[in-house]
Amino acid sequence: MTRFILPVLTCIIFLFSTIQSIELIETLDEAKSLSAASGKPILIEFYREDCEYCAKAAEEEQRNTDIQDALKDFLYVKLCVQYGEGEALVDTYKVGSTFPLYIVANARGEVISRWAGFGGAQRQISSLKTALRDQTSVEERTARFQSAPNFRDALVLAKYYSDSQQNEDAVKYYRLAEKYSKGGRADYSYQIFSNTANLVWYDTWSFDSVLKAADAVMENKLNTKDIINCVTVLCRVARRADKTDELKPYMYAALEATNGTTDESLRAKHYELAIDTILYITKDIGAALRVKEATLGDNWQNDPKKFYPYTRWCLEREINLVKAEQFARTAVDRVNPGAFKAQVLHTLACILDIRGKYDEAVRFIELATQEDPANSFYASEYDRILADWSTAESKK
Numbered sequence: 001m002t003r004f005i006l007p008v009l010t011c012i013i014f015l016f017s018t019i020q021s022i023e024l025i026e027t028l029d030e031a032k033s034l035s036a037a038s039g040k041p042i043l044i045e046f047y048r049e050d051c052e053y054c055a056k057a058a059e060e061e062q063r064n065t066d067i068q069d070a071l072k073d074f075l076y077v078k079l080c081v082q083y084g085e086g087e088a089l090v091d092t093y094k095v096g097s098t099f100p101l102y103i104v105a106n107a108r109g110e111v112i113s114r115w116a117g118f119g120g121a122q123r124q125i126s127s128l129k130t131a132l133r134d135q136t137s138v139e140e141r142t143a144r145f146q147s148a149p150n151f152r153d154a155l156v157l158a159k160y161y162s163d164s165q166q167n168e169d170a171v172k173y174y175r176l177a178e179k180y181s182k183g184g185r186a187d188y189s190y191q192i193f194s195n196t197a198n199l200v201w202y203d204t205w206s207f208d209s210v211l212k213a214a215d216a217v218m219e220n221k222l223n224t225k226d227i228i229n230c231v232t233v234l235c236r237v238a239r240r241a242d243k244t245d246e247l248k249p250y251m252y253a254a255l256e257a258t259n260g261t262t263d264e265s266l267r268a269k270h271y272e273l274a275i276d277t278i279l280y281i282t283k284d285i286g287a288a289l290r291v292k293e294a295t296l297g298d299n300w301q302n303d304p305k306k307f308y309p310y311t312r313w314c315l316e317r318e319i320n321l322v323k324a325e326q327f328a329r330t331a332v333d334r335v336n337p338g339a340f341k342a343q344v345l346h347t348l349a350c351i352l353d354i355r356g357k358y359d360e361a362v363r364f365i366e367l368a369t370q371e372d373p374a375n376s377f378y379a380s381e382y383d384r385i386l387a388d389w390s391t392a393e394s395k396k
């Protein structure tokens with residue numbers, strides 16, 4: 001047995017030294033002071049304690065020496081958005097809902113760049129190196145662009161505003177990037193469409209504006225990925241705006257563009273769009289449900305990984321809600337406590353709200369808030385459901 005002690009001890013020492021090699025700064029104010037003195041940029045990671053990808057990012061940092069080497073050029077601050085300084089800075093840095101969120105900032109706390117999610121070690125290292133090469137803040141870049149318009153600054157600003165959900169500015173700068181690209185040949189029609197769709201979703205711009213943005217995407221018939229993604233998003237926006245009758249030419253064009261594709265992800269979206277075509281163009285709800293359920297495989301009614309997405313699918317289209325409610329109640333009983341359970345409870349509350357079961361809807365949205373108290377979305381949904389209830393009562 002003793003012959004294994006040295007290798008095991010060596011592994012323990014190596015793991016310990018790897019973890020210790022990442023130096024964390026406790027607060028943003030401390031990082032600002034150190035940045036002012038050293039000239040190093042600040043890397044802020046906003047995370048949630050129940051975030052799967054945040055945990056994966058932390059694990060990769062601990063074991064990947066290339067990431068550790070890249071992090072040495074930054075003053076690294078990790079802030080949980082569920083409490084303390086992290087929660088207090090959510091609005092300042094327009095944190096959003098995708099985690100982990102990384103923000104590179106200067107000694108004044110001004111944003112240099114940002115990216116959301118963890119896409120693996122290589123993407124992380126590339127993002128860090130890119131931020132290090134050009135430490136111009138958003139404020140400085142904006143001032144520079146105003147005095148000397150250029151393609152590079154327009155594109156960087158467009159991406160920043162898009163990532164931070166400042167969609168009007170994103171549309172503006174993507175159009176400017178097209179204008180100042182070499183020969184005006186750059187095409188950011190899909191990015192413009194995506195940001196326009198968000199603006200229409202939140203009732204900032206009219207539905208006609210998203211149709212015009214979609215038309216620009218559809219003109220490039222060779223980019224089948226952008227076309228199918230565009231029409232998939234357009235369907236969601238049209239459902240919300242009650243404009244599904246205007247989808248026909250877009251749906252047919254997307255189905256034609258992806259017909260016979262060998263790309264698995266595009267094929268899956270093609271089938272989903274075909275089902276929505278039955279629903280919105282043929283207007284045969286029963287047939288759409290039969291085709292959708294046929295795609296779920298055997299025994300799907302007993303598999304939460306299949307029946308919960310089906311429940312969401314029904315809710316988004318406001319069809320088959322009696323069955324969807326049954327599945328949602330089953331899912332609530334089966335999922336573990338935490339943020340995902342809050343999502344399931346919210347799904348059930350929304351179904352009950354649509355079905356006019358307001359007292360139960362309120363109870364389940366309250367439970368969602370308890371499962372994920374740091375998520376202000378559920379508080380706003382609570383207010384919305386109460387308003388629906390009040391409106392329904394006033395009409396009696």
